[in-house]
Amino acid sequence: MQNNDISSEPRTIMRALKDYRTSxxxxxxxxxxxxxxxxxxxxxxxxxxxxxxxxxxxxxTIPAAGFLVRLFMIKHDCSHGAFFSSKGANEWVGRVIGVLNLTPFDFWRHTHRHHHAHSGNLDRPRIGGIDTLTVEEFRALPRNKRQRYRFYRHPLVLFALGPAYLFLLDNRLPVGFMRAGWMPWLSTMMTNVAILVVVAAMMWLVGIGPFLLVQLPITLLAATIGVWLFYVQHQFEDTYWEHESNWTLQEAALHGSSHYDLPRILRWFTANIGIHHIHHLSSRIPFYRLPEVLRDYPELREVGHITLWQSFASVRLALWDEEKHRLVSFREAKV
Structure with missing residues (x-):
């Protein structure tokens, strides 16, 4: 048990969290x-x-999708070097799981690290996250682009069409990174080859139709759950967005990430990813040690706290209001 006397200053909290980083x-x-x-x-x-x-x-396929989500979260820990002490073990376990959830590990790790490094920064490209415009940015767009953004932020697109596109199609090519060197291409193409081999083998074993009837529902449901989790972790009313002159990594981590307080069974299947503010403060903490932080520092439980029921209200939020310093709906923004 740690001393519960901890400052609310993010830098102080980050120093205290170093004790939990050992896998x-x-x-x-x-x-x-x-x-x-x-x-x-x-x-x-x-x-x-x-x-x-x-x-x-x-x-x-419903519980199977839950286990596939949990595998993704283990891969997520591997991408941060948190799951094993060995760099090689993290990388190869992450790559194998990446084949199962159709995600090129090394390329995804690259974009995810960008997300961690710049989350909540209004002046940086919003790579590896949900596209979010400010009210003024939205108003400045021509009509066709405003309609496109409205379409993108529609729940059916974000949580149904979007996940299917992301995992089945978008992950097959390093879109937007064509000039970023060999790594995105090698990671993506090697993952594609491995997926092709596994899929061909499974179709040969069980048949094309049965394979698709089992795998597609599992993949699509897991993808939707994964995107929903990522959305809720940063898209809540009192999240944190600032221009670079006022932005700090530590404030963005603590106040721009939610504590998604899920029921116990859902916390297990999602590998404690709901304790996201702590994860962003210290991404090297293995997921199974995140509850230790909340146990030892209970005051952190209320930072960015969102329950399962409360999270559904975040679906309507679509724009960052720089005057009110919160996410608002299109209706609230009067656009």
Whole structure:
């Protein structure tokens, strides 16, 4: 148990969090096994259930998608070098999981690090996150681009069409990074080849139709959950956005990331990613140690606190109001 006397100043908190950055090899291996093995078993069970009725197989894909989300979160920890103490172990476990969730690990790690480095900065390209305009930026757009942004921010696009496009199509090419060197291409193309090999092997084993009937629902549901989690972690009313002259990494981490307080079972499936403000303050903390921080420093529980029920209200938010310093809806912005 740590001393609970901690300043609310982000830099002080970051220094205190260094004590939690050590991964535990046995715990990491167990977390990987209790996620990967049930996912494989549920996938097989869903395929076997197809003969008893398609709806039964579809029901089984729901928990399977939950385990796929948890695998993504383990890969996320690997991208920060947090899951294992070994750099090589983090990279290769991350790459293998990247094949399962259709995400090129090294390229995704590159864009995700940009997100961590510039989240909440109005003057930096918003790479690796949900595109968010200020009210004034939106008003300055020509009509066709305003309509395009409205379409992009529609819930059906953000949480249905968007995730499907992102994981099935967008991740297949390093769009927007064509001149960024060999890494985006190598990461993406090698992942594509590995996906092709795995998909071809599975189709040969179980058949094309059964494979698609099992894998597509799992992938699409997991993708939607993943995008929703990422959205809620930064798109809440009192989040943090500033121009570079006033922006600080520490303030953006603590106040621009939510504490998404989920029910216990959902916290497990999402690998504590809801404790996002702590994660952004110290991304090297393994996900299974994040609850230790809230236990030792309970005052951090209320920073950016959002419940599951409260999170649904964030769907209407679409623009950053620089005068009110909060996210607002199109209606509130009167645009």
């Amino acid at each position: 535990r090899i046995a715990r990491s291996i167990i977390e990987l096994l209790v996620t990967l093995v049930p996912f494989a078993l549920l996938w097989t069970l869903s395929w076997a259930a197809l003969s008893a009725g398609h709806w039964l197989g579809l029901l089984i």
